[in-house]
Amino acid sequence: MQQTRLDTDRIRAARRVIDPVFLGTPLYRCEALEPGLGCAVSIKLETANPVRSFKGRGTEVVASLLAERGPRAVVCASAGNLGQALAWSGRGRGLDVTVVASRFATAAKLDRIRALGAGLELVDGDHELARERAAEIARYDGIRLVEDSLDIETCEGAATIGLELVEALERARPGEKAKPGEQAKQADLAELAETAEQAQTADLADPAPPFDAVLIALGGGAMATGVGHVLKALAPGVEVICVQPLGAPAMTRSWHERRVVTTDSTDTIADGVAGRRPIPAVLDDLLLVADDAVLVQEASIIAGMRMLLDHAGLVVEPSAALGIAAILEDRDRFAGRHVVTIVCGGNVDGDAYRRWVGAAPVPHKA
Amino acid sequence: MQQTRLDTDRIRAARRVIDPVFLGTPLYRCEALEPGLGCAVSIKLETANPVRSFKGRGTEVVASLLAERGPRAVVCASAGNLGQALAWSGRGRGLDVTVVASRFATAAKLDRIRALGAGLELVDGDHELARERAAEIARYDGIRLVEDSLDIETCEGAATIGLELVEALERARPGEKAKPGEQAKQADLAELAETAEQAQTADLADPAPPFDAVLIALGGGAMATGVGHVLKALAPGVEVICVQPLGAPAMTRSWHERRVVTTDSTDTIADGVAGRRPIPAVLDDLLLVADDAVLVQEASIIAGMRMLLDHAGLVVEPSAALGIAAILEDRDRFAGRHVVTIVCGGNVDGDAYRRWVGAAPVPHKA
Numbered sequence A, B: 001m002q003q004t005r006l007d008t009d010r011i012r013a014a015r016r017v018i019d020p021v022f023l024g025t026p027l028y029r030c031e032a033l034e035p036g037l038g039c040a041v042s043i044k045l046e047t048a049n050p051v052r053s054f055k056g057r058g059t060e061v062v063a064s065l066l067a068e069r070g071p072r073a074v075v076c077a078s079a080g081n082l083g084q085a086l087a088w089s090g091r092g093r094g095l096d097v098t099v100v101a102s103r104f105a106t107a108a109k110l111d112r113i114r115a116l117g118a119g120l121e122l123v124d125g126d127h128e129l130a131r132e133r134a135a136e137i138a139r140y141d142g143i144r145l146v147e148d149s150l151d152i153e154t155c156e157g158a159a160t161i162g163l164e165l166v167e168a169l170e171r172a173r174p175g176e177k178a179k180p181g182e183q184a185k186q187a188d189l190a191e192l193a194e195t196a197e198q199a200q201t202a203d204l205a206d207p208a209p210p211f212d213a214v215l216i217a218l219g220g221g222a223m224a225t226g227v228g229h230v231l232k233a234l235a236p237g238v239e240v241i242c243v244q245p246l247g248a249p250a251m252t253r254s255w256h257e258r259r260v261v262t263t264d265s266t267d268t269i270a271d272g273v274a275g276r277r278p279i280p281a282v283l284d285d286l287l288l289v290a291d292d293a294v295l296v297q298e299a300s301i302i303a304g305m306r307m308l309l310d311h312a313g314l315v316v317e318p319s320a321a322l323g324i325a326a327i328l329e330d331r332d333r334f335a336g337r338h339v340v341t342i343v344c345g346g347n348v349d350g351d352a353y354r355r356w357v358g359a360a361p362v363p364h365k366a
Helices: A010-014 A032-038 A054-070 A081-091 A107-115 A125-143 A152-172 A189-199 A222-234 A249-256 A278-290 A298-312 A318-328 A350-357 B008-015 B031-036 B055-069 B080-089 B107-115 B127-143 B152-172 B190-198 B221-233 B250-257 B280-287 B297-314 B319-330 B348-359
Strands: A028-029 A040-045 A073-077 A094-104 A119-123 A142-148 A211-216 A239-245 A292-296 A338-343 B027-029 B038-044 B073-077 B097-100 B119-123 B145-148 B213-217 B239-245 B292-296 B338-343
Touching: A010 A152, A010 B190, A028 A152, A028 A189, A032 A040, A032 A298, A040 A152, A054 A073, A054 A081, A054 A142, A054 A152, A054 B190, A073 A081, A073 A125, A081 A107, A094 A107, A094 A125, A094 A249, A107 A119, A107 B031, A119 A125, A125 A142, A152 A222, A152 B119, A189 B008, A189 B055, A211 A222, A211 A318, A222 A239, A222 A278, A239 B190, A239 B319, A249 A278, A249 A292, A249 B027, A278 B145, A298 A318, A298 A350, A318 A338, A350 B073, B008 B097, B008 B152, B008 B221, B031 B038, B031 B297, B038 B152, B055 B073, B055 B080, B055 B145, B055 B152, B073 B080, B073 B127, B080 B107, B097 B107, B107 B119, B119 B127, B127 B145, B213 B221, B213 B292, B213 B319, B221 B239, B221 B280, B239 B250, B239 B319, B250 B280, B250 B292, B292 B319, B297 B319, B297 B348, B319 B338
Parallel strands: A040 A338, A073 A094, A073 A142, A094 A119, A211 A239, A211 A338, A239 A292, B038 B338, B073 B097, B073 B145, B097 B119, B213 B239, B213 B338, B239 B292
Antiparallel strands: A028 A040, B027 B038
C-alpha cells in the first residue's frame, strides 16, 4: 500500500493514551437486523461512552499531547460531536476549550458542549463558516486550532477502531476458532477455562463467517482514513466502503474524481458528515485506503435509523445509520456477506429523532 | 463475610469460558442523566451483545460445561432473556435447547428464542407455571434442567459483571489515577503512551469520585447474589442495593423478613423480574451480600425508562430501569454520591415501549 499520512505504530501508541472508556467498544452480530438486510451484520458500537460518539478517541490523543506541550488553550470547529469530545478530554486535563459551531447545529450537542464547560461560539452559517471562524480565533488569540481530519491525531484516534476490528477478525479466524469438540475433554470449570483460552472462544457460538466489509460514515474523513489505513495495512482483504449522504456528497465526489470537488450547500439530516470543502491531504489518504465511496438517500438514512431502533434497540444519529442505509440501497452487493457497520454517534434531539423514526413501530419482522 | 454458594476463584474461571462478546461491557459516567437525579451516575451497559441482556454471561458457563458433560439436551423456564441467551449459547455448541415461557411473555423475546433455533413451549400462566412445566419436561425426558439463580453457573456468569466493576474501581482509585501533571514531561506520543500506561489513564477526565453504590435489578437473584458476592469479597465498601418492583415484591419481602415470602400474583411491566416464589438457597446468599433491597413503583420505572432514552439514548426494558427508578424515589439517599446502575437488558416490544415512553419528548433538561 502507498504511504498515507498515518502510521500503524503511531496508532498503536495513540491507543495507549486514550482513556479506556472510549476503547474496546462492543462489536457484535445483530441477527435481528438481518432478515431486513439479507446479509450478516455486525455492529461496532461507538455510542456507549461519556460523549456518545467515537470522537473521544481522537480528542484524547489531541488533549494528551496538548496537556504537556501547551498551548493550554485550544479551539475547534464542530458540528457537535468533536466539540463535545474535546470539551470532555480538555476538562480532565485543565485545557481551555473553545468550540465554534453553526447556530443550526443539533441543540443536544450544543447543550452538552456547554455542560462540559467549554466556551461555545455560534456562527450564523454552516459548518464551513464555523471552520473559518475557528481558524480566525486561533490566529487572533494565538491558540491551538484543532482541525478534524486534517490534524493527524484526530485520524489516529479514530484509527484505533480499526485495530479493534482487526483483533476481532484474528480471534474469529476459522483456524483459531474453538470447536465444541476441542472442549470435550474436561468437566472441571478451571480446566475448561484453560482449554477455552487456548482455543479462543471468541465467536464460538456465532455461525457467521468473519466479516469481509466495513461500512464507514464519511464526513471530513478522519474515521474513514484512520480505520481504512489500519484495515488496508493489517487486513487488506476486507472491503472498506465509505458512505455519505446524497445531500452532502463533496468528499465522495472528490474520491470518484480523484480531485477536490466542493459544493455550494448541503441538504441532509446527517449533521455529523455535512461538509462542503474536502481537505486535499485527507482526500489523498482516502484515495489510498477506500475501496469505494457511495451516496445514500435521506429516506434510506431514516429507514436505517428506524431499523436500528426497532431491531437493535439503538438510538443513533443519522450519520450512524449511513451504513445500514448503504445496505438497504444495494442488497445484492452485500447478499450473503458479513458486514460491519460502525455506529459512530448517538447524539440526537429528542423531538427531531421522534419525528424521523415516527410514532408507529416498524413491523417486527422487516 | 460468611460463605455464600459462590466462590471468587470459580467466578474468575467462569469468565474465561464466556464468549468475549458478553464481557468487558461499557461502564461510563452519564452526566446528562445527573441533573435529573442529583448524583453522579455511571451505567454498566449489558445490552450491546447478540442477545441484548446480561444473561449470556451465565448461559455461556452453563453451555460450556454441558458441551462436554452431556446431556446435550437442556430445558429452562424463562421470561425471555435467559431462554434467548441459552438458545444462543447452545446453538454454537450443538445443544438441543428447549425454553418454556408464559404465553404472556414479551413477544420480541419469544421471537428471538425461535429465531435462534430453540424449541419453545408456551404455558397458559405466569413464569412460576413455566418453571413447573420445565421441571416436568426435564424429569419426563431425562434432560438437563437449567434453573436460573439456583444453578450456580447462572450466578457465576452474572458475577463476572462484579469482577469488571471491581477492576474499574481499582483503575479509578485516586492513588493510581493519572494526574495531568504526571504527563508534563515528554512530548513524543510513544513516550507519552508509556507514561499514560504507568499512570493508568482510566477516568483521567472524569471528575467524579469512584462509585460507592451499585443498583442491581432483583428477580430470581442470580445477578444480585453474583455481583453482590464479588463486591462484598473484593470491594466491601461499595453499597449493594437490590431493586424490585412493588408489583413483584416476593424476594425483597423475603430479604427483609429473612424468610421466604411468596405472593399469589405479580403486577408489573418489569417482566424480567416478576417472580412469586423465591428460591431458599438464593435468598440465603442474598441475605449475606445485599446491603438493602428496595421496592419501586411502576411510574418510577417508566420515568426511568424515559430518562434513559432521552438523556442516555438507551432503549431499555423495564427491569433495566429499576436502578434509575430507585434514585428517583429516594434522591436524598444518593445525593452527592456516585452510583452505578446495571442496565441489564434491552428486549422490548416496540409498541409497548412506545406506549411507555410516550410520543412526547421528556424536557431536554430534567
